[in-house]
Structures are given as C-alpha cells and as structure tokens.
Amino acid sequence: MKKNNLFAVLLLLFSFTASVAQATDEIVEKIVKEANDNSQLEVLAHELMDVVGPRLVGTPQMKKASDWAIATYKKWGIDARMEEYGKWRGWERGITHVDLIAPRVVSLSGMQLAWSPSTGKKGITASLITIPEVTDSIAFQKWLPSVKGKIVLVSMNQPTGRPDYNWEEFATPESFEKMKTDRDALERAWEDRMRKTGFTSRNINQELEKSGALGIIQSRWSNGFGANKIFSANTKKIPVVDLSLEDYGLIYRMTENGDQPKLKVVAESKELGTVPTFNTLAEIKGTEFPEEYVILSAHFDSWDGATGATDNGTGTITMMEAARLLKKFYPNPKRTILIGLWGSEEQGLNGSRAFVEDHPEIIANVQAVFNQDNGTGRVVNISGQGFLHAYDYIGKWLEAAPKDISKHIETTFPGVPSTGGSDYASFVAAGAPAFSLSSLSWSYWNYTWHTNLDTYDKIVFDDVRNNAILTAVMAYMASEDPEKTSREKSVLPINPRSGEQRTWPEPSSPERDGGKLE
Template sequence: MKRIIGLFILVFALSFSNLIAQDKDPIIEAIVKEANENSQLENIGHELMDVVGPRLVGTPQMLNAHNWAIEKYKSWGINAKKEKWGEWRGWERGITHIDMIEPRVQSLRGTQLAWNPSTGSKGVTAEVIVLPENIKDSISFQKWLPNVKGKLVLISMKQPTGRPDYNWEEFATEESFQKMKDKRDAQTKAWRENIRKTGYNTRSIIPVLENAGAAGIVASYWSRGFGVNKIFSARTKKIPTVDLELEDYTMLYRLAESGHTPKLKIVAESKELGRVPTFNTIAEIKGSEKPEEYIILSAHFDSWDGATGATDNGTGTLVMMEAMRLLKKFYPNPKRTIIAGHWGSEEQGLNGSRAFVEDHPEVVDGLQALFNQDNGTGRVVRISGGGFLNSYDYLSRWLYAVPNDITEHIETTFPGLPGGGGSDYASFLAKGAPAFNLSALNWSYWNYTWHTNRDTYDKIVFDDVRNNAILTAILAYMASEDAEKTSREQIVLPINPRTGEQRTWPEPRSPNRDGGTN
C-alpha cells in the first residue's frame, strides 16, 4: 500500500510539474532573462543623457536625440522615423558664466533660462538691486521703478534657510523647526503682499522691470532641496535672465540689503536659430495578423535643459526603447502592430502626442492599449483602469503573466478615473482610447529631479528601470496576443466633491504647432 501511495504521489508530482512547465511562456521567459542578463539600459542611458544631453524643444540637441534614436532602433532591426508635427523657436544654449566681481570675486552657480537672448561674449556687468520692502501701492512702486535702470534686479524672495524640511525635522528641536516654519510662512505672505501692491504679479513684473531699463533679471526658483532649483524659460526679450542656486542668491541678497552693493558679470552666449521643425520619433514593429490594431509604448522625448533630463523623461524613454528591443528580439512578428511613441514638446503642453492623435485617427481608432511612463526613475507601483468600465478584465489578465517579483509592488485601481492631462497618455484617453499610465515611486522626484538642475544620469536607479522595461514588454506582448479587442466602455463619472457637479470625461485639445515665437 505504501508503495502504491508513493507511486501515486510521484506521478502527481510529475504531472503537476509538467502542468507548471506548460504554463510557462517561452517568450516571457526569454524577455525576463535577456532584460536581467543583457540589459542595454545603462548604455543607452549614457548615450542619451551624457552624449546627446538635454532635449529642449527647438534645439539642435532635440534633433540630435531624434536622429540618435532612429539609428539605435535601426541597429536592433526596428523601423523608426522622425514625424514632423509643427515648428518652434530655434534656440541653442551656450556658455553661461556668472561672476560676482564686487565686493569680492566669486564664481556663482547658475544658468541662463531657456529662449533668452545672448549677452554676447562681453556679457553684462552691473550692480545688483533688490525690490523695495513695504511698498505702499502701485503709485509708489512706479516712483521707485527708475532705480532699476542699468541694474541687475533680484526678483525672488530671500529664503530663510537652504535646508529642506526633512533635514530640519531630523536634527532640529521641535520648537526650532516650528519657529523656522512660522518665520518662513510670515515672510512668504509678506513678500506676496508686497508684490501684489506693485500692481503686478511675480510673472508680469518682469517685463515691467525690463522696460524700465533693468540690465538683467536674477532669480532663484528653489525646489526645497539641497542645491536644487527649477529651471524653466525666460520672460525677458532683450536682457539676460539667470537663475542662481539658493546659497549664492541669498548671499547676494544679504550683501545688497546690508549696503555692500554686489556687482555681477553675466556672460550667456546662446544662439537664436529662427524657426525650426519639430518632430516625434515613431518606431514600429508591424503586426502580422491584425496590423490595423495597435499597442503604443509612450514616453515623451523632450526635457527642460537645466540638466540632462534623466528622470523626466529619460527613464521613460529608456523603458520604451528597451521594451521594443526585447520585443523585436523575442516577438518579432506580433499579432498587432506595436509602436513606440517618443513625443516632442510634452513640457509645453503635450504638443507632440496631441498632434499625433490629430494626425493619426486610424491609430487612435485601432488602439488596443497604450502604456505610458513619465514620473521618474522608480519601479512602477500604481496602475489605474483610467475610467474604463471593463479595464479590470483585460489589464488583470495581462498583469497575471508578469513575474510576481514585479507585480507584488503594483497597486491597481479599477475602474479608476480618467487622467486630466499630466502626461501624454491623456492625449489618447481624451479621445476615449484605452491609455494607461504606469505610475512609479517618486525617489524625491518632485523636489530633486523634476525640471531641475540636478536631473542627471547619476539619479537613475537601473534596477527599477529594468523592472519597468520587463513589465512594459510583457504587457505589450499580452495585449498583442489577446484574442479580444479591448472595451472602451466608460464608467458614469462620480460627483466632484469640490464643485458638487458630476465629473466629465476630458475633452481633446489641439497642440500648439507654432511655438515659442511670440
């Protein structure tokens, strides 16, 4: 009897093991093995961030990025092309050098803001001035305004500390931390009120200062982290606008307040390039059975240029490129057409993806699913059904094929709500197409890398990016193989608690196809 029982157990074990083996998908196994043992992420990350560099729309570097991506795809046997969608103000960043020359000599850390005219090699040399405190009203401000002529105007508040709050929380006494916050809140309130009394706001006051004869604008858009600032575009037409890191900016402010009259020399040698074409890069693996149905791997290609755009959105770009490489190698004849969309000018309003949606209604109509990644270097931890009633049916089926060590970190929300426009998936979702955002851990994204001077290669966490590439490749494979077309049935959206009115599905918006010229 014992031998019979033992034989039965052995036969059952073998049968179970065969069943498990049959359950394993050789394509998925090959994708996972290749991604873990022969990843190309570090190499393409180096080429994109270190060699090509930042990818501001309208710059030669953005064009270089498109050409680089096409050649990289070509080396993997994938067809890719640049697809023009508009034109933009052409501009190229040159050398920025900011030096304090009085009351002593010190080179300062900062940069010219985007689309700002060049100072020429001789630069601009001038004294620094701060806005007056306790402005009575707009009339008194107009009387003071002639004082800016020939001066470099400091337009940002002097922050009381350059330490982020988490650092205070760790080391300060509770009383000291609270005292700092109270002081900062009061100072911020007073600063805003003072600006309001000029008759302008923090944006509209800048052209007023330029028209009054200011020699330049000096700002510091602190991102509440050590040495980190947000870097965007200039609002002056003829004079330099530079952003200084907080520690240098507040030093200047203190010197000016105390009557030591700092003087700066600013050299910012940018180039104006006229109107230039703007592109998306589109890579494609053609479908073999249903070529007019599509899976899109989505990531914006452009960046701001305070750094090299590593986590916004270099990492999303790497995920989609590596996923396409894996798919081409192990799934070269997909049932449905798989597209990688590397969008231009996301940072100025989703322009590249909105243009693609307008220009390719056939792709939108045939879309099986879009997977978008655009919020830093962390592993994906959230996927929402995006407001599609039956999204659970297919997304959960596709996710089931993904290795557990990846999915165990992912929280799903079904049916979820439609996204309103934070990234390129929203361009497709607004047309009712099944587009899903792969939301990741932030790794201090909002303070330290999002649109900052610190968004560089060294911030990439390649283990997390590798997981995301595996996840994306398997989702694309499963979506392509699925026997059913995805349902687009939308939920009845709930009441918005803030307005008391029923939410509505996002409306499609047209892109700006002629940007930066006004």
C-alpha cells in the same frame, strides 16, 4: 460514441490551451532573462543623457536625440521615422558664467533660463537692486526708473537652505515650528510685496526690461539640497539667470545691507529662427491585425537645467529597451507595436495631442497605450482611467508579469480619466484605452523634476529594468489577446472639490507654432 467525441474535443482544447500557455511562459522567460543578463539601459542612458544631453524643444539637441533614436532602432532591426507636426522657436544654449566681482570675488553657481536672450561674449557688469516694498502700484511705477543699468533680483530670499526633513531630524520641535512660522510670515510678506507692484512673477520681468534693467536674477528653490527649478526666460533682450539658493542669498543679503555688490554675467546663446518640432516613431508591424495598435509611450523632450534623466529619459529608455526585447523575442506580433517618443510634452502635451489629432485611423484601433513619465522608480500603481472593463484586460495581462515585479503594483479600477499630466491623457481624452505606469517617487518632485540635478546619476537602474520588463510583457500580452479591448466608459464619480459630476475630458488641439514671445 458522443462521449468519446466530446472527450477528444476537450482533450484537444486542453492541449491547445496548455500549448499557448507554455509558449507565453517561454517568451516571458526569455524577455526577463535578456533584460537582466544583457540590459542595454545603462548604454542607452549614457548615450542619451550624457552625450546628447537635454532635449529642449526647438534646440539642435532635440534633433540629435531623434537621429540617435532612429539609428538605435535601425541597429535593432526596427523601422523608425521622425514625424513633423509643427514649428517652434529655435534656440541653443551657450556658456553661462556668473561672478561676484565686488566687494569680493566669487564664482557663483547659476545658469541662464531656456530661451534667454544672449549677453554676447563680453557679458554685462552691473550693480544689483531688489524688488522694493511699496504702498501700491503707483509707487512702484515711480520706483521703476531705479532699475536702469542694473541687474534686478526678483525672488524672495529663502530663510533656510535646509529641507524640512533635515530640520525635522535634527532641530528641536520648538525650533522647527518657529522656523516654519517665520518662513510662512516671510512668504506672505513677499506675496504682499509683489501684489502691491501691480505685477506677478509671470510678467514683472518684462516691465523691468522695458524700464532699462540690464538683467534679471532669480532663484526658484525646489526644497532640496542644491536643487532649483529651471524653466524659461520671458524677456526679449536681457538675460534671465537662475542662481543657487546659497549664492542668491549671498548677493541678496549684500544688496539689502548696502554692501554694493557687483556682478559680471556672461550668458551666451543663439537664436535659430523657426525650426520643426516632431515626434519620433518606431514600429514593429503586426501580422494578424496590423491595423490595430499597442503603443509604448514616453515624451522625448525635456527642460534643459540638467539632462532630463528622470523626466523623461527614464521613460524613453524604458520604452526603447522594451521595444528591443519585443523585437528579439516577439518579432512577429499579432498587432502592430508602435513606440511613440513625443515632442514638446513640457509645453502642453503637444506631440501626443498632434499625433492623436493627425492619426484618427490609429486612435480608432488602439488596443492599449502604456505610458511612463514620473521618474526613475519601479511602477507601483496602474489606474483603469475610467474605462469600465479595464480590469478584465489589465488584470489578465499583469498576471503574466513576474511576481517580483507585479507584487509592488496597486491597481485602481475603473478609476477616473486623467485630464493632463502626461501623454497618456491625450489618448484617454480621445477615448482610447491608455494607462500610466506610475512610479515610486525617489524624491522626484523635490530633487529631479525640472531641476538642475536631473542627471544620469539619479537613475535607479534596477527599478528601470523592472519597468522595461513589465512594459514588454504587458505589450506582448496586449498584442496576443484574442479580444479587442473595451472602450466602454464608467459613470464618473462626483468631484469632491466641486461637488459636481465629473465629465470625460475632451481632446485638445496642440500648439503647432509655438515658443515665440508676445
């Protein structure tokens, strides 16, 4: 009789397990089919990158992006809101036009840096001067009055506009080595030139401004054809413009050779005072454990040299598409699924740090955070971030993902906790299990990371589609998991650079009143 009862219990347990597995398979299959047959990624990318555009913190475009996201979530039946956490310097980019007007006329390729002061509609017209070779900082101070009424060129002139891979493919080995040797010598000489001024690239612009310069021209090449890094100006009254390597080289050579080049620069912009800075949050409320959270994470802001397509438009649309898929096929999750699109990541993870600081009740009950923020490639690596038992749950959740997606992914357990780099680090520092869905490069660092080329056409939608499927499946599995994830930390290894024991990162407070010049 007892054997029959035991058999009945085992049969019931097996039937229940099989039923759960079948339900899981069905939901995953529906997610995969919808993502492949009815993807919204291209639409989202066009609306966000092409129409809204870049999302520099403190600009009207950042607010427009949030309004767009909230309206999009609402269309899908997902509750969303904007959550203010601080203030930032408000600024809006206008027209930039740079023309060489002597000794010949050429329209040059360049743009003002973020938060650059405006020239007004009339612009400025001036001759050019380069940073000189001086013996020491005293000699530089004696030279400084020479900049009055001029536009100053503050970057080294690159000896070649061809990336190393192009040289390696076509040059003779001897020619390639000679180019690198000459370039290294030129870079050392330029560093020495700057050192002798008594200033660095971080503070020389302010000194030039104080000495009466009318504008600053730089060129921060990103080691790829046509790619320049576009960051922020640090002047109060005069414009700072970045020129393409090709055009910067042209005017630099003219200046150095005594050809007396003259530029007209129009760089219009608007100062908007102090404006709110915020995160954009959406929620699919949990049914069994509504106070526990699975968080889909990406930063919403970008630099504005282009449209922030791969940094981090791709992460943003990945999380939004995953949310759409979950709402459609998993509308009543066990745990609350929260989608966090963070503000001001580019200035120091401010949005996510603020969220962590402001919501200890959520952080204490995080089941998992999935963050994506390094370009358009398919996910190829997940680290356990130093959580001792991360393999037990990450490994289990990954098993549910389609094999054609998971087969590309290498895992590292327990790994070591990240101290920065992207928003998951804000959660890790607070002891919450947060993981980076780390992507294949697609020449991210040279061509799209913070450059003028980070645009819609660089998105590889097949890879982003894979990432949206992976994120949705992982979030579904994390929500359904009967066990709460362990937060036990591993004993961290020795840091090979310092030779000392690694320590767990400490939470950092965000900048809540930023962007102002000193």
